Amino acid sequence: MITFDRVSRRFGERMALDAVSWHMDEGDCVVFHGHSGAGKTTLLRLITHEIQPTTGTVAVGTFRSGRLSRTHRALLRRTLGIIYEDFRLLNDRTVFENVALAVRIAGRFAEDEVVPRVMYGLEEVGLQLKQHSYPAELSAGEKQRCAIARAIVNRPAVILADEPTGALEKRSQDDVLGLLRRIHEEGAALLLVTTRAEVAAAFSGARVLLLEDGKLVDQSGRPLFRVETGASPQAAEPAAGGF
Amino acid sequence: MHLFYLREAARSFRQHRGLAYTAIFSLTAALILSGLLLLLTHNAKATLDLMGDRREMVIYLRDDVTPGHRDQLMGRLSDLYGTVTYVSKEQAWDEFSRQVGDPSLLEAVDDNPLPASIRLKLKPELLDHVRMEETARQVAQFPEVEDVRYGAEWVRRLDDLGASLTRGSWAVGVVVALAIVFIVYNTIRLTVLARRPQVEIMSRLGATDGFIAAPFVIEAVFEAALAAGIALAVLFGLQQALAARVIGVVFLPTTWVIGFVGAAIGLGCLASALALSRVLRAVGP
Numbered sequence: 452m453i454t455f456d457r458v459s460r461r462f463g464e465r466m467a468l469d470a471v472s473w474h475m476d477e478g479d480c481v482v483f484h485g486h487s488g489a490g491k492t493t494l495l496r497l498i499t500h501e502i503q504p505t506t507g508t509v510a511v512g513t514f515r516s517g518r519l520s521r522t523h524r525a526l527l528r529r530t531l532g533i534i535y536e537d538f539r540l541l542n543d544r545t546v547f548e549n550v551a552l553a554v555r556i557a558g559r560f561a562e563d564e565v566v567p568r569v570m571y572g573l574e575e576v577g578l579q580l581k582q583h584s585y586p587a588e589l590s591a592g593e594k595q596r597c598a599i600a601r602a603i604v605n606r607p608a609v610i611l612a613d614e615p616t617g618a619l620e621k622r623s624q625d626d627v628l629g630l631l632r633r634i635h636e637e638g639a640a641l642l643l644v645t646t647r648a649e650v651a652a653a654f655s656g657a658r659v660l661l662l663e664d665g666k667l668v669d670q671s672g673r674p675l676f677r678v679e680t681g682a683s684p685q686a687a688e689p690a691a692g693g694f
Numbered sequence: 695m696h697l698f699y700l701r702e703a704a705r706s707f708r709q710h711r712g713l714a715y716t717a718i719f720s721l722t723a724a725l726i727l728s729g730l731l732l733l734l735t736h737n738a739k740a741t742l743d744l745m746g747d748r749r750e751m752v753i754y755l756r757d758d759v760t761p762g763h764r765d766q767l768m769g770r771l772s773d774l775y776g777t778v779t780y781v782s783k784e785q786a787w788d789e790f791s792r793q794v795g796d797p798s799l800l801e802a803v804d805d806n807p808l809p810a811s812i813r814l815k816l817k818p819e820l821l822d823h824v825r826m827e828e829t830a831r832q833v834a835q836f837p838e839v840e841d842v843r844y845g846a847e848w849v850r851r852l853d854d855l856g857a858s859l860t861r862g863s864w865a866v867g868v869v870v871a872l873a874i875v876f877i878v879y880n881t882i883r884l885t886v887l888a889r890r891p892q893v894e895i896m897s898r899l900g901a902t903d904g905f906i907a908a909p910f911v912i913e914a915v916f917e918a919a920l921a922a923g924i925a926l927a928v929l930f931g932l933q934q935a936l937a938a939r940v941i942g943v944v945f946l947p948t949t950w951v952i953g954f955v956g957a958a959i960g961l962g963c964l965a966s967a968l969a970l971s972r973v974l975r976a977v978g979p
Contacts, residue, residue, distance in 0.1 A: 499898065521903055529900030539895050543709065555698055556901045562697070601899075 452477050452609060452640060453498060458507035460493050460665075467493040469665040470507070475642065475658075477608060480635050483644040484651040485662030491644035494662070495613050498642075499533065500524045512608075529557055532602030532639070536614035538594045540586040540601075546573065547582040550601045557605040572604035576630060592623025599630060609640040616650055628653045702909035703916065710885050714917060717881035721874060721921030722928075725958060728870035729929045729946075732954065735863045736946055742856045749821055751775075751814040751830060751844040759810070759838045767838045768812060775829055776816040783810045809840060823850040871961055878914050878965035886910060886973045893974070907970040911963060918962030922955045 453475045460468040468490045475481045483491050496502045497509045500519055509516040514527045540549050550569045554560055560568055573579045576596040586594055595615060602610055612631060616624040628650065635641040635654075645651060651659045661668050707714050753771070755764065768778045781789070786808040791800060820829055826849055830842045886893060896906050930945055937943045946954070 501898070525897075525900045525902045527900070528898060531900075533898060539898070541892055541895060543705075543892075552896070553899050556896065556899050556905060558905075 452479070452512060453642070454508075454510040455494075455497075456508040456510070458497065458504045458509055460490075460497060460502065461505045466665050468497070468504075471662075471665070471667055472507075473660060473667065475609075475640060478638060478640055480641045480654055480657040481643070482651045482654055482657045482659045483642070483662050484648065484659055485644075485646065487646055488664075489662040490665040491646075491662055492613060493665075495533075495611055495642075495644060498611060499528055499531065529605070530607055530609075532605065532607035532610040534595070534598050534602045534610065534612040534615050536617040538586070538598045538618075540594060540597055542586050545583050545585055546578055546589070546597050546600075549586070549597060550604050553601045553604050559605070568604060572600040575603060575634075576600040590623070591618045591620070592626060595619060595623070595627050596630065599627065599634075603634055603639070607639065609642060610634065612641065612643045614645055615643065616645070616647065624650075699908045699912055703912035706885060706889065706909055706913050707916070710888055713881055713885055713888070714913070717877055717917050718921050718924070720877045721918060721958070721962075722924045724870050724873045724877065725921055725925035725954075726928050728866055729925050729954065730932075731863055731866045732946060732950060733929055733933060735859050736950065737943055738859050739856065740944060741942070742852060745852060749816060749826070749844070749849060751816060751826070751833070751842060753812040753814055753833055753842050754809045754840040755811060755838055756840045757809065763838050764810075764812075767836055770836075771812065771814055771833065775820060775833070776814055779813040779815075781811045781813060783808055786811060823853045871957070874918070874958065874961040875965040875968070878918065878962050879969045881917070882910050882914055882966045882969040883973050885913070886970065897974075903970070903974050906974060907967070910970055911966045914962040914966035915959050918958045919955065922958035926951060926954065 455471050455473050457470045457472050458468055459466065459470050471490075471494070473481070483494060485491050493502070497504055497516070498511055500509075500511075500514070500516070504516055507516075511527055512530060514523065519527065541552065544552070547569055550572050551565055554565050554568050570579060570582075573582055576599050578593060578596050578600060581589060581593060581597075584593075586597070589597065595618070599615070602612075610631075615631065616627055619627060631641060631643070632654065641654075641657075643650070643654070643657075651657070755767075759767075764780070768780060772778050783806050787806045790808060791797065794800060814833070816826065816829065820826060823846065826844055827846060830844055830846070833839060834842045893906055933943060933945045
């Protein structure tokens with residue numbers, strides 16, 4: 452479903468990701484854990500094709516990195532459900548309208564299907580009573596639940612969550628993590644990036660990958676893979692753990 | 695979905711009223727300017743056409759032309775150039791006498807010196823000065839013809855005036871078209887930039903350029919159509935005011951009005967598409 456094959460991404464002098472290889476299948480749950488600046492968000496931006504790898508290949512389903520047309524890039528993003536740390540809600544629209552926008556963008560549903568689909572999404576996250584509220588009227592936890600409703604409303608095959616509890620206090624954090632766990636248990640693949648160890652620990656069956664300074668490392672901080680020049684990721688020798 | 699685009703366009707219009715009103719005002723001013731010129735051109739053309747309809751060629755006949763030859767000539771002229779009317783020497787004298795008015799002035803003239811003539815009302819396609827000159831040259835070749843007169847200089851000037859008006863209309867039309875494109879282009883660009891966060895979010899959710907652009911194009915079309923409507927209303931008021939003072943001032947024909955609004959909308963579409971194709975690449979990652 453998602454494959455990184457020796458992917459590096461450089462921003463000027465800084466190597467944000469360094470020869471990272473990993474793979475996830477449908478229904479998997481993968482948590483990337485690492486400190487701030489470890490390359491987690493770069494990884495997500497590579498998946499959504501906001502940026503291109505400097506070297507290596509990113510494959511998402513049938514889409515491979517390279518020069519995707521704008522139309523194909525839009526199509527790729529419609530197959531993903533993305534949850535941002537800062538929610539990325541439209542402040543001039545109600546909760547309902549924010550979620551409905553994703554349904555309309557998907558373009559798969561007739562106009563009379565929009566309302567029931569949005570209501571289903573809002574019920575999933577327990578926000579049906581706040582459907583007429585604007586983001587400014589919501590708590591941080593409610594905003595994140597709205598962002599989750601927007602991400603799941605089209606039933607994407609994979610959900611990407613960038614620090615989904617970053618702006619939340621403990622109780623809201625537990626609610627949101629419980630919600631994400633439930634969505635994953637219902638069949639969606641979940642890719643979560645976080646700086647918080649407790650978030651990684653909340654997903655018991657998940658594969659947790661550690662990112663440090665752009666490299667995948669094991670618990671002791673050694674690179675997870677010793678990738679040799681010219682070798683494929685399958686040929687790379689796992690140092691410890693891995694997938 | 696179309697209703698959604700309309701609602702989005704209305705939302706954008708409401709949220710950026712200042713920009714929208716500025717665009718409508720500027721577009722209206724540009725369209726009034728071009729509409730004024732259209733009105734002037736249309737009225738001038740109508741006047742010129744009226745004068746053109748009155749253009750006549752007078753073909754003076756030799757005194758020795760027999761009625762048979764004259765009828766033959768009239769038949770040929772009628773076939774080739776237009777409607778002919780014969781004016782005999784006597785009719786010409788009577789006409790001249792009427793114009794002079796005082797019979798005592800003509801008593802000194804013993805014999806009727808005026809030649810018989812044929813008045814040729816040319817076919818519409820022969821009414822410009824180049825073709826009239828060519829027609830006069832051809833008609834003068836007939837052996838029965840003594841001379842051909844049609845006021846060549848006057849016709850040439852009239853045609854030059856008409857051509858200048860047409861060229862002026864085109865020149866102003868092009869300038870106004872560029873102004874419309876410029877105004878709409880910048881308005882849409884600013885509107886998109888003002889809504890940059892929204893465009894970015896929509897792009898990240900997988901919206902196509904068409905999905906993002908449609909409400910902006912609808913907004914541009916609405917602004918252009920509204921500006922064209924206001925401009926036409928102002929022009930109509932002006933025409934009515936002028937018509938009360940100057941006889942014969944008419945408003946633009948329906949086809950011109952449709953073309954005027956259509957051109958404004960078309961240019962609005964073009965400019966917004968141009969602006970969006972550039973700005974969406976800059977805004978949407």
